[in-house]
Structure formats: structure tokens, C-alpha cells
Amino acid sequence: MTRSLFQATPLVIACSSAWNGKKCIAFRKCCSLKVTKKMRIAPSLVVLSQGELFQFPTHVEEEEGIFVEDVHFAWSKTRPQILPGISFQVPKGQFCMILGSNGSGKSTLCEVLYGSLLPHKGCIRTAQPIALIHQSPDDNLVFPTVDTEFTCCIRNETKQRKEELARSALHRIGLEHLYYSRVDSLSGGEKQRVAVASLLLLNPAVLILDEPTASMDASSREDFLYLVKALVSEKNMTVLWVTHLLEEQSYAERLLRIQSGKIVYDSEPKRDITTPLTKVNKVTTRLG
Numbered sequence: 587m588t589r590s591l592f593q594a595t596p597l598v599i600a601c602s603s604a605w606n607g608k609k610c611i612a613f614r615k616c617c618s619l620k621v622t623k624k625m626r627i628a629p630s631l632v633v634l635s636q637g638e639l640f641q642f643p644t645h646v647e648e649e650e651g652i653f654v655e656d657v658h659f660a661w662s663k664t665r666p667q668i669l670p671g672i673s674f675q676v677p678k679g680q681f682c683m684i685l686g687s688n689g690s691g692k693s694t695l696c697e698v699l700y701g702s703l704l705p706h707k708g709c710i711r712t713a714q715p716i717a718l719i720h721q722s723p724d725d726n727l728v729f730p731t732v733d734t735e736f737t738c739c740i741r742n743e744t745k746q747r748k749e750e751l752a753r754s755a756l757h758r759i760g761l762e763h764l765y766y767s768r769v770d771s772l773s774g775g776e777k778q779r780v781a782v783a784s785l786l787l788l789n790p791a792v793l794i795l796d797e798p799t800a801s802m803d804a805s806s807r808e809d810f811l812y813l814v815k816a817l818v819s820e821k822n823m824t825v826l827w828v829t830h831l832l833e834e835q836s837y838a839e840r841l842l843r844i845q846s847g848k849i850v851y852d853s854e855p856k857r858d859i860t861t862p863l864t865k866v867n868k869v870t871t872r873l874g
């Protein structure tokens with residue numbers, strides 16, 4: 587059973603080979619804007635691409651998180667494929683990390699999964715709604731103030747209740763004092779926390795984070811990882827955490843290594859038992 591926001595009205599678009607990533611991004615933003623006003627939860631979409639029917643994202647079984655089979659993507663016909671037939675599955679509720687070096691196709695994969703880039707071939711099924719946190723903090727926040735960033739994610743509640751829920755979400759990430767702050771006055775790490783916490787108010791079934799700690803120092807990175815783990819653990823959410831930092835692997839339940847757009851390694855990550863336990867306690871305490 588799907589949990590798509592658009593289950594009743596999938597969109598059908600006929601497009602020529604001229605259809606490319608940028609047009610797709612613009613289209614998806616317009617569609618999202620109508621429903622979420624935040625441009626961050628991707629709608630269900632059915633596309634006819636280069637004569638082939640492609641459905642993205644499509645219906646998924648209840649136990650499925652992400653299903654990717656033989657997906658191909660190139661930026662243009664004359665360029666080499668960035669994703670030359672990638673396949674993997676992430677079960678519902680798993681915290682999965684994708685590790686890859688610069689240029690291995692991580693961001694491209696994130697955009698393809700999210701739906702802002704259209705693959706040329708293959709099959710993708712993702713539980714819905716799906717949310718994406720970008721590498722650059724400025725790409726994740728779309729309103730001028732922190733309070734609006736949160737309250738616009740809460741629907742069908744009174745103004746007072748929205749403020750209560752928004753303050754509570756900010757409290758959980760230790761930033762309640764920033765409720766009325768301007769977004770452009772926040773640090774990179776604060777922006778990423780606000781981005782994740784506000785998006786989680788929309789209850790996404792799948793959360794993709796594309797190198798979310800890129801702007802953080804080592805200590806903030808660790809805190810952020812544990813914070814996200816704590817926030818998602820109670821929601822049985824499927825998480826795809828994309829990184830090029832080997833040391834982040836110990837935080838995941840599963841590790842996929844991507845190389846030249848293909849999965850070359852799939853296993854349990856190596857774990858450091860002592861450090862994470864200390865950190866989990868610290869964050870759990872703060873989350874109260």
C-alpha cells in the first residue's frame with residue numbers, strides 16, 4: 587500500500603528526449619509548492635521518458651523502504667553514464683549509509699531517488715512521502731525565519747497549537763532560543779538541525795540526507811549524526827545517509843559503498859562500540 591500524498595491523482599507527462607534534469611527539477615518544485623509550500627516533499631509522478639513508461643515514485647509494499655533496480659542516468663547523451671545500472675534495496679526502517687568518494691555519483695543518486703532528476707531506464711520504488719536534505723544548508727531552508735520554517739510544516743492545527751508543536755520540535759534539537767531568529771543568522775550546523783527537525787514534522791516515510799555534515803566540524807558532525815538517529819529511531823523511518831566520510835559508517839545499520847555509480851560493497855559497517863554508547867546517552871538526555 588502506498589502512502590503517497592498524491593495517491594489519488596498521479597500525474598502523467600509525455601516528454602520527448604529533450605526532457606532533462608533541470609526541467610524535471612522545475613516541474614517537481616512547482617508540483618511540490620502547491621501542496622507543501624516547502625518544495626521539499628516530492629509528489630508521485632508518472633512520466634513517459636524517451637518513449638518508455640517510467641513511474642516515479644510508484645506504489646510500494648508496506649514493508650518496502652527503497653527499491654532500486656538497474657537504474658541508468660547520464661547528464662546528456664554524449665556524456666558517460668553517472669549511474670550505469672545501479673541496483674539496491676533498503677528495507678523499511680533501516681538506517682543505511684551510502685559511502686563514496688567525490689564524483690562517484692552520490693548526489694546524482696539522491697536527486698534521482700527524490701525525483702528531481704529523471705533516470706533514463708530502470709525501476710525505482712520508494713515509500714512516500716520522501717524528503718531530501720541537501721549538502722548545502724542554504725538549500726534546505728526556504729523561509730526567512732525559523733518559526734515559519736517550522737509552522738509551515740504543520741497542517742490542520744490552530745495557530746497556538748502550531749507554535750507549541752514548533753517550539754517543542756526546536757526544543758528537541760536544543761535550539762528553542764532561536765525560535766524567532768532569522769534563518770540567515772544561523773550557523774551551518776544550526777541550519778541543518780532546523781532543516782531536519784522541521785522536515786520530520788511532515789512525517790516522511792523515507793529521509794535522504796546528501797552529505798548533510800559537509801559544513802560541520804568533527805564534533806558537530808558526531809552530535810548531528812546522533813541527533814538524527816535519535817529523532818528517526820522512534821518513527822521507523824527509512825534513512826539513506828550519503829557521505830564520503832569513512833568514520834561516519836559506525837553510526838549506520840548497513841553500509842553500501844558506491845563507486846562510479848554502482849554499488850560495489852554491501853555489508854554491516856564496522857562499529858566502535860564504546861564511543862557511540864556514550865554519545866547516545868548524551869543525546870538521549872538532551873532530547874529528554
Ligand SMILES: Nc1ncnc2c1ncn2[C@@H]1O[C@H](COP(=O)(O)OP(=O)(O)OP(=O)(O)O)[C@@H](O)[C@H]1O
Nearest residue numbers: 661668686687688689690691692693694695797830
Ligand atoms: N549539473 C551537472 N551537469 C553535468 N554533470 C554533472 C552535473 N552535476 C554533476 N555532474 C557530474 O556528475 C558526476 C557525479 O557527480 P555527483 O555530484 O553525483 O558526485 P558526488 O559523489 O556527489 O560528488 P561529491 O562528493 O563531490 O559531492 C561528476 O562527474 C560531476 O561532474
